Amino acid sequence: MDFDPQLFDSSLAEAWIRAIAAAVEKERARLTELDSAIGDGDHGSNLQRGFAAVLTALEGLRPTDPGAVLTKAGTTLVSKVGGASGPLYGKAFRAIGAALPGPAGPAALADALAAGLDAVRALGKAEPGDKTIVDAWTPAVAALRDAAAAGATLPEAAAAAADAADRGARDTVPLQARKGRASYLGERSIGHQDPGATSTALLFRALADVTAA
Amino acid sequence: MKKLINTPESVLEDALAGVAAAHPELTVDIPNRVITRAARPAGPKVALISGGGSGHEPLHGGFVGTGMLDAACPGEVFTSPVPDQMLAAAKAVENGAGVVFIVKNYTGDVMNFELAAELAAEEGLEVRTVLVNDDVAVEDSTWTAGRRGTGATVLVEKTAGALAERGAGLDEVAALGERVNAASRSFAIALGAATVPAAGKPGFDLPEDEIEVGVGIHGEPGRRREKLRPARDLAAEVVETVLADHHLTPGDEVIALLNGLGATPLLELYVVYGEVAARLAAHGITVARSLVGNYVTSLDMAGFSLTLTKADTQLLELWDAPADTPALKRA
Numbered sequence: 001m002d003f004d005p006q007l008f009d010s011s012l013a014e015a016w017i018r019a020i021a022a023a024v025e026k027e028r029a030r031l032t033e034l035d036s037a038i039g040d041g042d043h044g045s046n047l048q049r050g051f052a053a054v055l056t057a058l059e060g061l062r063p064t065d066p067g068a069v070l071t072k073a074g075t076t077l078v079s080k081v082g083g084a085s086g087p088l089y090g091k092a093f094r095a096i097g098a099a100l101p102g103p104a105g106p107a108a109l110a111d112a113l114a115a116g117l118d119a120v121r122a123l124g125k126a127e128p129g130d131k132t133i134v135d136a137w138t139p140a141v142a143a144l145r146d147a148a149a150a151g152a153t154l155p156e157a158a159a160a161a162a163d164a165a166d167r168g169a170r171d172t173v174p175l176q177a178r179k180g181r182a183s184y185l186g187e188r189s190i191g192h193q194d195p196g197a198t199s200t201a202l203l204f205r206a207l208a209d210v211t212a213a
Numbered sequence: 214m215k216k217l218i219n220t221p222e223s224v225l226e227d228a229l230a231g232v233a234a235a236h237p238e239l240t241v242d243i244p245n246r247v248i249t250r251a252a253r254p255a256g257p258k259v260a261l262i263s264g265g266g267s268g269h270e271p272l273h274g275g276f277v278g279t280g281m282l283d284a285a286c287p288g289e290v291f292t293s294p295v296p297d298q299m300l301a302a303a304k305a306v307e308n309g310a311g312v313v314f315i316v317k318n319y320t321g322d323v324m325n326f327e328l329a330a331e332l333a334a335e336e337g338l339e340v341r342t343v344l345v346n347d348d349v350a351v352e353d354s355t356w357t358a359g360r361r362g363t364g365a366t367v368l369v370e371k372t373a374g375a376l377a378e379r380g381a382g383l384d385e386v387a388a389l390g391e392r393v394n395a396a397s398r399s400f401a402i403a404l405g406a407a408t409v410p411a412a413g414k415p416g417f418d419l420p421e422d423e424i425e426v427g428v429g430i431h432g433e434p435g436r437r438r439e440k441l442r443p444a445r446d447l448a449a450e451v452v453e454t455v456l457a458d459h460h461l462t463p464g465d466e467v468i469a470l471l472n473g474l475g476a477t478p479l480l481e482l483y484v485v486y487g488e489v490a491a492r493l494a495a496h497g498i499t500v501a502r503s504l505v506g507n508y509v510t511s512l513d514m515a516g517f518s519l520t521l522t523k524a525d526t527q528l529l530e531l532w533d534a535p536a537d538t539p540a541l542k543r544a
Contacts, residue, residue: 082292084324185436
């Protein structure tokens with residue numbers, strides 16, 4: 001290769017968090033609408049509040065590695081959001097951060113995001129098919145891994161992950177929720193896209209956008 | 214949306230400022246979002262801490278005081294509090310005898326209290342958690358998040374609070390809380406949805422002549438939708454649904470909580486309670502104590518929930534014990 005392959009470093013990590021904050025702000029109404037259908041309608045405002053707090057927390061932070069950015073983001077989400085999404089996304093970002101002590105290529109980033117998924121599953125005890133965050137996150141990690149194994153660049157691998165997360169989120173529509181508040185609806189949760197899987201898809205789309213920029 | 218608020222974002226802070234102004238007997242830490250008793254109990258006493266999303270008032274802040282809670286941690290509207298709040302509360306009220314967290318069974322509440330318990334343990338505090346899950350509308354299986362915690366929370370906070378006040382130990386207080394929860398079942402019917410300030414519109418649309426059967430307290434729709442019927446029929450359905458899950462036999466005594474969900478007049482709650490009492494009497498069940506009013510609300514949701522707790526001598530005595538809180542007082 002005659003060029004340095006792009007790595008996921010601290011400035012990309014910070015750009016990712018900023019892109020997530022912007023996406024959550026932009027899609028807040030849609031997340032609220034999805035959550036009103038099968039939950040309690042606060043997913044959009046909770047994430048918006050959480051990531052706004054994360055941006056504040058990152059001010060003045062001069063991180064030298066991507067892990068520091070993401071760990072700080074995770075800790076802030078746990079402290080500020082509440083509900084289920086705060087601990088779930090907070091623990092996820094802390095796990096991703098812990099797995100990224102330095103700049104990472106596609107394979108190492110896939111491993112870190114897999115650690116994030118493990119954290120979500122450990123805390124939420126959700127399996128694929130339960131109509132949760134896990135349903136978008138699982139295929140995204142798999143796509144990122146496959147792309148990395150096939151020698152894809154970081155932008156290519158992230159784009160594949162974002163597409164897989166989008167599909168995963170859409171595929172929650174016919175599922176009956178078995179975890180979280182939507183599970184209280186039983187069969188009435190069928191026919192609605194899961195708001196958590198949708199916000200996870202936003203997160204992976206933001207990753208694709210900042211790596212492609 | 215028509216609400217008495219300044220901005221949707223400031224509802225909780227503004228309400229806490231009001232609680233502080235109205236209740237000098239409470240200490241309200243607005244930045245940390247913790248409500249505690251202004252006067253700390255003398256000597257070692259198990260500290261009871263509860264919390265949950267806001268919008269269920271008077272739960273939980275209204276039950277802070279002698280004979281009930283030591284502290285409450287209000288989250289954003291319908292959003293569980295964060296671990297930092299429970300940790301701050303635990304540090305503020307721990308009084309040499311350990312801490313009991315009373316947690317309603319919702320995914321977010323369970324996670325945040327679990328993280329708080331870990332943090333508290335790291336700080337050397339002894340914590341027990343009592344999970345409240347009394348709502349029979351939710352099928353209790355590994356395929357759901359489990360039954361929701363609703364009206365039974367009031368009974369747990371009252372009786373465990375009374376026991377703690379008498380100097381009972383940490384395990385004893387927690388065990389009583391679990392016993393009261395296990396002896397309680399609830400079910401709710403809504404006539405209209407709640408409007409979360411940040412969402413700006415009702416959580417679900419309900420035609421004029423329809424009701425949601427088996428609703429929770431967070432604006433989530435219920436198990437099914439039916440036509441509105443007379444109060445007698447609705448009361449009967451709720452009593453039968455609760456009894457079907459309760460294993461009560463004729464001659465048993467219960468404590469009955471007929472709870473308004475926030476937008477139902479007391480007049481109507483009494484109409485329903487009269488029907489509930491008659492139906493229970495027909496089953497040979499004695500209502501030893503009753504409580505009718507708005508205790509576990511869901512913002513401006515119209516409707517009611519019924520909680521029946523199987524009573525015994527100890528529970529009745531703890532239920533009758535003195536309490537001095539903003540929302541529940543016993544001489």
